[in-house]
Amino acid sequence: MYYIQIDKSIRKSYVQQIVTSIEQAIYDKILKDQDQLPTVSEISSFFEISDIAVRMAYQDLQKKNLIHSIKGKGTFVSLRPYRTIPLKTFYDQKHYLLDSTDSFFRRWLYTNKEKDAHLLIKLHATLNGFPIYHQKIKFYRNNLDQVKSLLTEHIHIRDFFIRLNHGEEIVIDNLFSPKSADLLDVSLLQIKVKDPVHKIVTKVYNKNHEQIAEVETLMPAKYISFEVLL
Amino acid sequence: MNKKLFNLNLNIDHRKKDSIHKQIIDQMKEIISHQSFNQVLELESIESISKQNHIDSKEIKQAFNDLIQEGYLIYTNQTYFINRIHLYHDFYGSIVSLYDAIKYTGYDVSMKVMDYKILSKSQQDKLNLNMFKQVLFVRKLYLANEMPIILLDAYYDAKYFDQPLKFDFEHNAIFKYLEDTHHIKMDNSKRLIEVITPPKDIQKILSNPLDSATICVKAHTYQGNELIEYGCGYASINYSIYLKTVIKP
Numbered sequence: 001m002y003y004i005q006i007d008k009s010i011r012k013s014y015v016q017q018i019v020t021s022i023e024q025a026i027y028d029k030i031l032k033d034q035d036q037l038p039t040v041s042e043i044s045s046f047f048e049i050s051d052i053a054v055r056m057a058y059q060d061l062q063k064k065n066l067i068h069s070i071k072g073k074g075t076f077v078s079l080r081p082y083r084t085i086p087l088k089t090f091y092d093q094k095h096y097l098l099d100s101t102d103s104f105f106r107r108w109l110y111t112n113k114e115k116d117a118h119l120l121i122k123l124h125a126t127l128n129g130f131p132i133y134h135q136k137i138k139f140y141r142n143n144l145d146q147v148k149s150l151l152t153e154h155i156h157i158r159d160f161f162i163r164l165n166h167g168e169e170i171v172i173d174n175l176f177s178p179k180s181a182d183l184l185d186v187s188l189l190q191i192k193v194k195d196p197v198h199k200i201v202t203k204v205y206n207k208n209h210e211q212i213a214e215v216e217t218l219m220p221a222k223y224i225s226f227e228v229l230l
Numbered sequence: 231m232n233k234k235l236f237n238l239n240l241n242i243d244h245r246k247k248d249s250i251h252k253q254i255i256d257q258m259k260e261i262i263s264h265q266s267f268n269q270v271l272e273l274e275s276i277e278s279i280s281k282q283n284h285i286d287s288k289e290i291k292q293a294f295n296d297l298i299q300e301g302y303l304i305y306t307n308q309t310y311f312i313n314r315i316h317l318y319h320d321f322y323g324s325i326v327s328l329y330d331a332i333k334y335t336g337y338d339v340s341m342k343v344m345d346y347k348i349l350s351k352s353q354q355d356k357l358n359l360n361m362f363k364q365v366l367f368v369r370k371l372y373l374a375n376e377m378p379i380i381l382l383d384a385y386y387d388a389k390y391f392d393q394p395l396k397f398d399f400e401h402n403a404i405f406k407y408l409e410d411t412h413h414i415k416m417d418n419s420k421r422l423i424e425v426i427t428p429p430k431d432i433q434k435i436l437s438n439p440l441d442s443a444t445i446c447v448k449a450h451t452y453q454g455n456e457l458i459e460y461g462c463g464y465a466s467i468n469y470s471i472y473l474k475t476v477i478k479p
Binding site: 084087088090158161162167168169170171172173174175176177178179180194195196197198221225226227228229230 | 299301318321418419420421422423424425426427441442443444445465467470471472473474475476477478479
């Protein structure tokens, strides 16, 4: 509790003092994601202040999405952003996530088995330092040279597919299914084993229904959900 | 239920480069993909499969667990079943209602009302449904070919029902009742699609493995700005959502 400081001699409300000291502790990385905070009565009895002030401070922090409380367990720091994405704009809108992601990492590998020649690209994006999605993109057919040249430019995946298809329209099939995190997902998405994961398999076709690419996206489901408006 | 015991013949080669685990999975997928769709197929116990095919039962169990995760098998009442019910629901296509989504696949669909009651104040607080004075709760289970596919918990404002507990939920559609008697037209709906690990009792009803992740759809349905229905649908593990888009340059 040492990171909470209350100075009764200054003219600043207790609520404000508790909020700023917890915010400062998060900023200084003394408090990390999922760390447990002291209970309301622990703080109020330690500093000899009223319960209400502490409760109001916690409510303030909760509104700012910095902490969350679980009934019967306690209050925890939550630094991972939670967001809802419109289902319809998945792959339909430019930069739906990339705008807000702070790191973007790609790696590519060739597989040259006779039957299944493809280029594999791995994309990994994080937000506030936490993984937000992990993508594996497989490119089929004989346009691998074109893929390679396009990769040197920094373009969004949607434009990438259209340019790969000579500027013509593309058809996209998305299949959203549930998955329990295995050990690989745990390390990729920074979650726990058996945590729920969104698994989205996307197949990209040209007008003649020839497959251009296949994308597998994994997202931590505790922090991402999709919204539908009917 | 039309059940049949399925005799499993695996052909495992111990000298092969592929692991036994992979061989079991590949062969099972091959076998399952060739089955017809009108029966529920029950597998023999792991012990007898292991005896017949001379494979370590641990290997089989591990492979079966992976096949459950991928939706090829179902484990319920200590028995493994071959699962061929895959439901794709297209939220933006022609199939909007869940019932249509199941029907469209050609399965034999049925619905069972499992529970209905007026919620207590504390249960109501837990759900944050305080805009309703009294909450009517209805739990329905949808089955396709007698396999549970969706468990739907719906919550309504009890003021629209004269005698809420005497309503015939089995045979009357609540939407239609509200439209006919109170001229309510639910004109906008917001749905949230999540992947969660449902509570144990719900997993049991749906015959899901206990710690498996499933799709959960939460729906708020309004007339104008007034909330009429809040619903929460828990899906069995083989329920997926399908979305097709055409992107023009």
